[in-house]
Structure formats: C-alpha cells, structure tokens
Amino acid sequence: MGTSLMLISPPPPTKTHQLTPSTFPFLKTHQTISLPSSRKTNTMINSTKKFGNFLDLKSEYQPEALDFDLPWHHPSDRSQFDVIIxxxxPAGIRLAEQVSLYGIKVCCVDPNPLSMWPNNYGVWLDEFEGLGLEDCLDKTWPxxxxxxxxxKTKYLDRCYGRVSRKKLKEKLVKGCVFNGVRFYKAKVxxxxxxxxxxxxxxDDGTKLKGSLVVDASGFGSNFTDYDNHKLRKKNYGCQIAHGxxxxxxxxxxxxxxxxxxxxxxxxxxNEPYLRDGNSKFPTFLYAMPFSSNLIFLEETSLVSRPVLSYMDVKRRMVARLRHLGINVKRVLEDEKCLIPMGGPLPRISQNVMPFGGNSGIxxxxxxxxxxxxxALAPIVAASINECLGSTRMIRGKNLYANVWNSMWPIERRFVRECYCFGMETLLKLDLNETRSFFDAFFDLKPYYWQxxxxxxxxxxxxALLSLSLFGHASNSSRFDIVTKCPVPLAQLIGNIALESIG
Incomplete structure (x- = not known):
C-alpha cells in the first residue's frame, strides 16, 4: 500500500527509500532476533536452496529522464515570480501545473526536474477517473x-490501477510547459x-524572489516547521516495505x-524465529500481477512503532516467495519504502507553504x-489564485493562512485526527487481531471502506463507520477494541481539543 510516494527534492542518486532513519532520529527500529551463527546459516540455506535468494540478484533498473525541452529560467532573467515551488x-509538478492554469507566474526549482520518479504507485481507478488522469495508468485490475x-479470502469489487510514472509525469510537465511554468535546475x-x-x-548562488514559496521537497525537508506540542510530539508510525x-x-x-x-x-x-516476530509485528504481501511471468511484489509492514527492521521484512519476503513456489529469474526494479504516518501537522503560522509528503496528507x-x-492540488491552486490573482493581492501571513486553510479546513483536521486514531489502534494489534480487524472492515458497506x-x-x-465496524466485529474483536482503544481515544479527544482552540 505504501509504494505510494517519492516526493523528495533533490531526488536521491540511487533507487532508495523515501527517507532514512537518520532523517527522523526518533525512529527506532525493532531489534532483529539474533540466532546462533550455525543455526542461522543452516536456516538460511534451507530457506533458499530450492529457489535461491532473489535478494542476491541485482536490479536491472536504470534511471532515465524525460526527453523534454523545458522552459528554463536563466540567472540573467528577471527573478521575480508569484509562486516558487x-x-x-508528483506534488510539486502537479501543483505547478494547476497554479499556472490561472496565468500566475510559477518557477519550479529542483536539481533534476526531468528525472523519472522511481517508486511504484497504486491507486483506485475511480480516484484517477475523477481527476481525468485515467490515461496515466499502465495496468488495471477489475x-x-x-x-x-x-x-478466508475477500474480493473487493473496485478496480485498481498501477500508475505509469512516465505517462503521469509527461502529462503534468506538458501542462506546465503549456501554461508557462519556468524551471530552474538547482538545489535550494x-x-x-x-x-x-x-x-x-x-546552491549556485542564484536568488529567486516570490510572493509565495511552496515546499514540495518531501519528508526530509529542512524548510517546514512542525507543531511540537507535547501531545503531538514523537507520535509518528512508520510503514516500511521492500518491493x-x-x-x-x-x-x-x-x-x-x-x-x-x-x-x-x-x-x-518452518522458521519459528520469523513467525514469532510476525505474530507480534505482522507484515503482508501486496502484489500486482501483470502476466504469468511478470509481477510486482512488496512485503509491507502496514504501520509500526518503532519501525520494523528492514532485514526482517526482506527475510519474510524470501520465505513467502519460497513457500508460494515463486522462482525469481530477473529483478527489473527494486525499491525500499519508509513512510512516516500520522504525527503533527506543519505549524500553520510560518512563511513556507508545505505541500505533499511534508504537509500531513x-x-x-x-x-x-x-x-x-x-486531488488537492486544484483546490490549493484555486486558493492561491484568489489571493495572488485578485486585485486585493493578499500577501504575507494572510496569504499563507488562506492557502493552508484550503488544504486543511478545520473539519479535515478533525477527520485526520480520527485517521490517526485508526493508526494508533492498528499499532496495538497483533497478527490475529489485525486479521479480525480487516475481516470486519471489508464487511462494511463499500461507501465506508472505500x-x-x-x-x-x-x-x-x-463516526458511523466506527459504530458499524464495532457491530460487524466478532466478540473477540470487540473485546480487543474495548481493551486497546482507551489510550488512542484519549489522544484523539485531546488532539481534537487542541485543533479547536488552535
């Protein structure tokens, strides 16, 4: 599920995860269980002797760049813009495309604006259809x-698609070029x-001036400040995956x-040292089969705190593929994914407008x-136009506040706290409890789970989803909810109270 996003600028030189534990030093790691060397060696040999260890195969992925003649900003040109992104x-290019539709002067700054995004993205087809982006999918499953x-297996009657990174970026960049966006190749x-x-x-000394600066540089940004209230501090969950x-x-x-x-x-x-860990901190397989011989596979820890050991994730994936009889002949692409989830929203009263991975969405x-x-980019772009495209020319703190509130109106902040409550609940569930939760969750009316x-x-x-979920849950699941939810519920109430007075 997490193969979602790489919204970092500058793009990493190699295909790596979205951030590293050093980016968020509070992210500790679950310790991998140590085995005696002889037992560990024998176990790994038994694990891989039939099908081999696909982790030893080198990825054949070669980074590529779009072949576009971008309208570049030259240092000798006038450096004044309405919006600098x-x-x-994906976040930065999408917002640049949408803002520039209004004739607003936009400059997008990135060390490699034409580089391809490395991660695999999956979406529900109806979401992209509603945005007119369905032509940017390279494969769909009904x-x-x-x-x-x-x-027990459940089947969801909702079409799912894999995003074509090339098609999506080409479409958005073409829109930017058509609308007059300028690009500058540099690191901020x-x-x-x-x-x-x-x-x-x-970093080359060039200075660009703008009425509004949007930080779409991702989770590792140094330009966005966050709310450090004690009730919100250090409460990130983490999704980690190997795909x-x-x-x-x-x-x-x-x-x-x-x-x-x-x-x-x-x-x-046959691997109890892995099974015990998986029972406490479960991982699941996410798979997109393209043909009988081509498939995307990702072993994923939905959310954990501290973050699950990446080595554990990879070992579980090796064991799973061996059990399924999947013999990997070639690794065409690989990716490591580490996504902070939940946590505080950016501080509202600041002079940078975060958008994308660093904005809490x-x-x-x-x-x-x-x-x-x-979906949010057109909404935020409309708010920017109301401020910068009007005769009033709203600027400064009022500009940032108006744009921020278009992305995070008070009700959406309340709802986000509810989603964080869901995360906190999932963090407390072991494998069997997680199974029971999703068994009940996907029995809900499609309106709710979708x-x-x-x-x-x-x-x-x-609120109605929560009541319905409790009604659909088994007696044991209801007991789990009642015994494990009081602390997350208290956090939810406290955070909503903070949002109300903040």
Whole structure:
C-alpha cells in the first residue's frame, strides 16, 4: 500500500527509500532476533536452496529522464515570480501545473526536474477517473483480493490501477510547459523571508524572489516547521516495505485481481524465529500481477512503532516467495519504502507553504497519498489564485493562512485526527487481531471502506463507520477494541481539543 510516494527534492542518486532513519532520529527500529551463527546459516540455506535468494540478484533498473525541452529560467532573467515551488516530485509538478492554469507566474526549482520518479504507485481507478488522469495508468485490475488467512479470502469489487510514472509525469510537465511554468535546475540552499516576499537562495548562488514559496521537497525537508506540542510530539508510525518488479517462472495469483493484502503466515511454519516476530509485528504481501511471468511484489509492514527492521521484512519476503513456489529469474526494479504516518501537522503560522509528503496528507492508516495529492492540488491552486490573482493581492501571513486553510479546513483536521486514531489502534494489534480487524472492515458497506481508504469520509461518516465496524466485529474483536482503544481515544479527544482552540 505504501509504494505510494517519492516526493523528495533533490531526488536521491540511487533507487532508495523515501527517507532514512537518520532523517527522523526518533525512529527506532525493532531489534532483529539474533540466532546462533550455525543455526542461522543452516536456516538460511534451507530457506533458499530450492529457489535461491532473489535478494542476491541485482536490479536491472536504470534511471532515465524525460526527453523534454523545458522552459528554463536563466540567472540573467528577471527573478521575480508569484509562486516558487521547491521540488519536482508528483506534488510539486502537479501543483505547478494547476497554479499556472490561472496565468500566475510559477518557477519550479529542483536539481533534476526531468528525472523519472522511481517508486511504484497504486491507486483506485475511480480516484484517477475523477481527476481525468485515467490515461496515466499502465495496468488495471477489475478486482482486488484480501487474504485474511489460509481459509478466508475477500474480493473487493473496485478496480485498481498501477500508475505509469512516465505517462503521469509527461502529462503534468506538458501542462506546465503549456501554461508557462519556468524551471530552474538547482538545489535550494536557503529561504529568506520578508513581510511580503521570500527569497529562495540556490546552491549556485542564484536568488529567486516570490510572493509565495511552496515546499514540495518531501519528508526530509529542512524548510517546514512542525507543531511540537507535547501531545503531538514523537507520535509518528512508520510503514516500511521492500518491493520488486520481477520476471518469474510463474506465480499462483489470478491475473484479473491485484492482491491488496495477503496476511497468510503459513510460509513461516518452518522458521519459528520469523513467525514469532510476525505474530507480534505482522507484515503482508501486496502484489500486482501483470502476466504469468511478470509481477510486482512488496512485503509491507502496514504501520509500526518503532519501525520494523528492514532485514526482517526482506527475510519474510524470501520465505513467502519460497513457500508460494515463486522462482525469481530477473529483478527489473527494486525499491525500499519508509513512510512516516500520522504525527503533527506543519505549524500553520510560518512563511513556507508545505505541500505533499511534508504537509500531513499521507493517510495515517494506510500510507496512501498520490491520489489525494493529485486531488488537492486544484483546490490549493484555486486558493492561491484568489489571493495572488485578485486585485486585493493578499500577501504575507494572510496569504499563507488562506492557502493552508484550503488544504486543511478545520473539519479535515478533525477527520485526520480520527485517521490517526485508526493508526494508533492498528499499532496495538497483533497478527490475529489485525486479521479480525480487516475481516470486519471489508464487511462494511463499500461507501465506508472505500471512503476510508480514499480519505473522503466526513466526521459524521467516520463516526458511523466506527459504530458499524464495532457491530460487524466478532466478540473477540470487540473485546480487543474495548481493551486497546482507551489510550488512542484519549489522544484523539485531546488532539481534537487542541485543533479547536488552535
């Protein structure tokens, strides 16, 4: 689920995860269980002797760049812009395209504006259809499947798609070019703020002036400040995953269904040291089968705190593929994904407008973000136009406040706290409890589970979903909810109170 996003500027030189634990030093890691060296060696040999360890295969992925003649900003040109966007990831390019529709003068700054985004993105088809982006999908599946355990599978009648990174970026960049967006190839070194103007200082010494600076540079940004209230501090959850696009001899999955979640753990039956860890901190398989010999596979920890060991995730994936009889012949692409979820929103009273991964729009319970980013950009762009495109020319703190409130009106902040409550609840569930939760969750009316996954529920909808989920849950699941939710519920109430007075 998390293959969602790479919204960082500058793009990393190699295909790596969205951030590293050093980016967020408070992210500790669950310790990997140590085995005696002889036992560990024998176990790993038994784990890989039949099908081999696909982790030893080198990815064949070669970074590529779009072949576009971009309208570049030259240092000798007039450096005054209405909006300067830092970062050319999906968030930055989408917002530049939408803002420039109004004739607003936009400059997008990034070290490699034409580089391809490395991550695989999955979305629900109806979300992209509503945005007119369905032509940016390179594969769709009419249904999605959920393997609760070895004896129960659920099928979701909702079409799922894999985003074509090239098609999406080409479409957005073409829109930017047509609308007159200027691009500047550099790393932003510093941002200096004055009352009605900001100066973006690049690493080559170039200075760009703008009425509004948008920070779309991702989770590792140094330009966005966050609310450090004690009730919100250090409460990130983390989604960590290892994904590979591989050529295989064959696989057991239906070609007309993508696998949203596979919670089965029978592949760990002969490896108790992995099974015990998975029982406490479960991972699932996310799979997109393109053909009988080509498939994207991703072992994912939905959310954990501290973050699950990446080595554990990879070992579980090796064991799973061996159990499924999947022999990997070639690794076409690989990716490492580490996504902070939940946590505080950016501080509202600041002179940079965050957008994308650093703006709190990552779904706190699933890690989804691409579709919501694409949907929010037109809303934020309209607010920017109301301020900068009007005769009133609203600038300074009022400009930032108006734009921020278009993205995070008070009800959406309340609803986000509810989603964070969902994350906190999931953090307390072991494998069997997680299975029970999703068994009940996907028994809800489609309006509720679809709205939850797509971040479209209102506060009233969320309350009705919670009541319905409790009604659909088994007696044991109700007991889990009652015994494990009081602390997250208290946090929810406290955070909503803070939003109300903040």
């Amino acid at each position: 830092v970062g050319a990831g 249904m999605a499947s959920i393997y609760i355990d070895d004896n 070194w510093e941002i200096k703020h004055h009352e009605f103007e900001s100066i973006v200082v690049c 590979v696009l591989v050529e295989v001899d064959g696989h057991p999955f239906d070609l007309d269904k993508m696998v949203l979640m596979d919670w089965r753990d029978s592949h760990l039956g 990552v779904h706190p319970s699933t890690g989804y973000m691409v579709a919501r980013t694409m 709205g939850f996954l797509s971040s479209k529920l209102s506060l009233k909808d969320f």
